Amino acid sequence: MKTERYAETGEQDVADGATLADAAYGRLRRDIITSVRAPGERLRIEKLKSIYQIGPTPLREAMQKLAQDGLVVSEGNRGFTVAPLDPAEFKDLNLARTVIEKEALRLSIEQGDDAWEARVVAAGYIMAKEDAALMKAQGHVPDSWERANSGLHLALVSACGSAWLLKLRGGLHDLCERYRRASVYQKIGARDLTAEHAAIVDATLARNADLACRLIEEHFALTASALAASRENAGTVERDKK
Amino acid sequence: MKTERYAETGEQDVADGATLADAAYGRLRRDIITSVRAPGERLRIEKLKSIYQIGPTPLREAMQKLAQDGLVVSEGNRGFTVAPLDPAEFKDLNLARTVIEKEALRLSIEQGDDAWEARVVAAGYIMAKEDAALMKAQGHVPDSWERANSGLHLALVSACGSAWLLKLRGGLHDLCERYRRASVYQKIGARDLTAEHAAIVDATLARNADLACRLIEEHFALTASALAASRENAGTVERDKK
DNA sequence: AAACCTAACAATGTCGAGAAAATGAAACTC
DNA sequence: GAGTTTCATTTTCTCGACATTGTTAGGTTT
Numbered sequence: 001m002k003t004e005r006y007a008e009t010g011e012q013d014v015a016d017g018a019t020l021a022d023a024a025y026g027r028l029r030r031d032i033i034t035s036v037r038a039p040g041e042r043l044r045i046e047k048l049k050s051i052y053q054i055g056p057t058p059l060r061e062a063m064q065k066l067a068q069d070g071l072v073v074s075e076g077n078r079g080f081t082v083a084p085l086d087p088a089e090f091k092d093l094n095l096a097r098t099v100i101e102k103e104a105l106r107l108s109i110e111q112g113d114d115a116w117e118a119r120v121v122a123a124g125y126i127m128a129k130e131d132a133a134l135m136k137a138q139g140h141v142p143d144s145w146e147r148a149n150s151g152l153h154l155a156l157v158s159a160c161g162s163a164w165l166l167k168l169r170g171g172l173h174d175l176c177e178r179y180r181r182a183s184v185y186q187k188i189g190a191r192d193l194t195a196e197h198a199a200i201v202d203a204t205l206a207r208n209a210d211l212a213c214r215l216i217e218e219h220f221a222l223t224a225s226a227l228a229a230s231r232e233n234a235g236t237v238e239r240d241k242k
Numbered sequence: 243m244k245t246e247r248y249a250e251t252g253e254q255d256v257a258d259g260a261t262l263a264d265a266a267y268g269r270l271r272r273d274i275i276t277s278v279r280a281p282g283e284r285l286r287i288e289k290l291k292s293i294y295q296i297g298p299t300p301l302r303e304a305m306q307k308l309a310q311d312g313l314v315v316s317e318g319n320r321g322f323t324v325a326p327l328d329p330a331e332f333k334d335l336n337l338a339r340t341v342i343e344k345e346a347l348r349l350s351i352e353q354g355d356d357a358w359e360a361r362v363v364a365a366g367y368i369m370a371k372e373d374a375a376l377m378k379a380q381g382h383v384p385d386s387w388e389r390a391n392s393g394l395h396l397a398l399v400s401a402c403g404s405a406w407l408l409k410l411r412g413g414l415h416d417l418c419e420r421y422r423r424a425s426v427y428q429k430i431g432a433r434d435l436t437a438e439h440a441a442i443v444d445a446t447l448a449r450n451a452d453l454a455c456r457l458i459e460e461h462f463a464l465t466a467s468a469l470a471a472s473r474e475n476a477g478t479v480e481r482d483k484k
Numbered sequence: 485a486a487a488c489c490t491a492a493c494a495a496t497g498t499c500g501a502g503a504a505a506a507t508g509a510a511a512c513t514c
Numbered sequence: 515g516a517g518t519t520t521c522a523t524t525t526t527c528t529c530g531a532c533a534t535t536g537t538t539a540g541g542t543t544t
Contacts, residue, residue, distance in 0.1 A: 018318045018536095019496065021306065045526080055498050057299065060527090061306045064263065068310040070409075076260040077505050077526055089405075096406040099345045100338075163331075164338040167312075168410055260505095261527065287495080297529045302496090319495055319536050 021058035025065050028052075032071045032082055033178045043072065043080040070175055087228060090179045094224045097172040101220070102213040104157035104165045109209045112159035117205060123148070123155035124201040131194040146177065152197060156204055156216075183227050191222060263300035267307050270294075274313045274324055275420045285314065285322040312417060329470060332421045336466045339414040343462070344455040346399035346407045351451045354401035359447060365390070365397035366443040373436040388419065394439060398446055398458075425469050433464060 028048075031037045043063065045056045052059070063080045066072035073081050108116065130148040134141065150173065157169060196219050203212035270290075273279045285305065287298045294301070305322045308314035315323050350358065372390040376383065392415065399411060438461050445454035 021496085057302070057497060060299070061303055064303045064307050065310050068307050078507095079526060092404050092406050095404055096342075096410060099341065099407070103341045162334050162337055164334050164414070165341070168338060172406070263527085299528060321495060 019058065020054050021061040024048075024052060024054050024058050024062035028062055028066060029069070029071060029174075032066070033174055033181065035178065035182050037082050039082050039085040039182065041082045043082060045079075069171060071178070085179060085182055090176070090227065091224065093172060093175055093179070094220055097169070097176055098217055098220050100165055100169050100172065101153070101157060101216055104160040104162065104169055105204070105212055105216055106209045107160035107162065107165070108157050109204060109207050109212060111161055116155075116159035119155040119158060120152075120201060120204060123152040124197065127152040127197050127201075128194055131197060134193065141181070146181070150177070152201075156200070156212075179227060180223065191226070196222070261300065262296050263303040266294060266296050266300050266304035270304055270308060271311070271313060271416075274308070275416055275423065277420065277424050279324050281324050281327045281424065283324045285324060287321075311413060313420070327421060327424055332418070332469065333466065335414060335417055335421070336462055339411070339418055340459055340462050342407055342411050342414065343395070343399060343458055346402040346404065346411055347446070347454055347458055348451045349402035349404065349407070350399050351446060351449050351454060353403050358397075358401035361397045361400060362394075362443060362446060365394040366439065369394040369439050369443075370436055373439060376435070383423070388423070392419070394443075398442070421469060422465065433468070438464070 028037070028043075037043070045059050045063075048054070048059050049056060063072055063074065067074040067080065071083055073083050075081070112120075126148045130145045134145050153173065154170075157166065160166065196215070200212060200215045200219060203215055270279070270285075279285070287301050287305075290296070290301050291298060305314055305316065309316040309322065313325055315325050317323070354362075369390045372387045376387050395415065396412075399408065402408065438457070442454060442457045442461060445457055
């Protein structure tokens, strides 16, 4: 049973679950987050059947789960569509995410043990490398950077001890990641991501909860405003792929 | 299209959605929250088919959504069961819920308008009556009290302006309500619920966010400890209904 | 007693048919 | 000509039967 790794919600074995419904869920989830399936795109079962080589029953079950996640919109008797990207929703999403992430980080700093510190250090090390590579080679944000970023933020909160906080956080993280990946990221060079991440890691390892929470909040806010700015050029997309 | 009202998550039209899958979801959800379906109970599609008079396809879709909510556990190729009641999970649940509810309350107090104040006053009025009735007639907690309680807490946070905070809050509220309804509530008389609720309403209307949040936190903590205490008599249930 | 095999059972997935609803086009009315 | 109604087409949703796969328990063998 290979663990292919896609987004981050480490709950499912992803794209290879025990049942076809789980597999469909994982693959569709990844495809939606990475914008392989565009926002607003209609998700007709017949079409998906041939794309993923999976029957209609597991596909429908996967859609219902995705709708519950907020990645897919289920309209009465009009089928399913990929959830649209709405700047207002992202602002809201970011707010909720910040609330949860800050609390989880605070708890992690309170309760984290040596193994947790090691995880944070390791994730921070990877992140620093990816940040450096990103700032050198401007332009496209590679998957490896997204993985490192998810990994670092997950490591930071991984000792919070609350399965539910982590679950909620994971869902919100994935939703936000979709917004991030869909945007152009033109101003990513203007930020010193390496410094931002390093500051968060340092404050965390120093067990300075107040500072770490403040930094995380600013970190998220900066991403949000960068996203809002980059949207001024490209309007919100709401296509209908045939 | 009658809006039958069940728990509180006002998202679905409940038990009467446009599609049978939605209807099944709403009815099962209500039945699980109200402990009509006992924790740990196996949910065999064949059985549910005859109970709810709905085919297997929409039933399975409903189960997947419920599994996503955390009300149902989906095990590999071994079908579905009602999620067990685990004291440790309730503690965790309560923690996450408190975090979100406090933030939503704070935002509501910041942004709430006159209509919101009116909603809080109205919900507080109903709640006071139900609290009084409950303390007089000890024992069973009626549905009308649960409705009033849900209504009050929803009214309090309803002006927070964040759809996602409200959505997350709703899900956690329902999960917590199941724990509450499943427990014996023997010590409910020891608490002056009327006073607790009144204090929260007063602090909220006075726009005293810090006090209101503190009171809400205590309110939830008291419920949690009362629940933990009442469990000492009756052990955790994990039945297997044939 | 432990490991293995086998048979019964349960869950999952596929398929095709049919009902209900939505969409779009044509005809009709004002 | 604008707006509405009617009708046909398409799509979604649902059902039931069946095939497949996985799980479990009991019995056999070593």
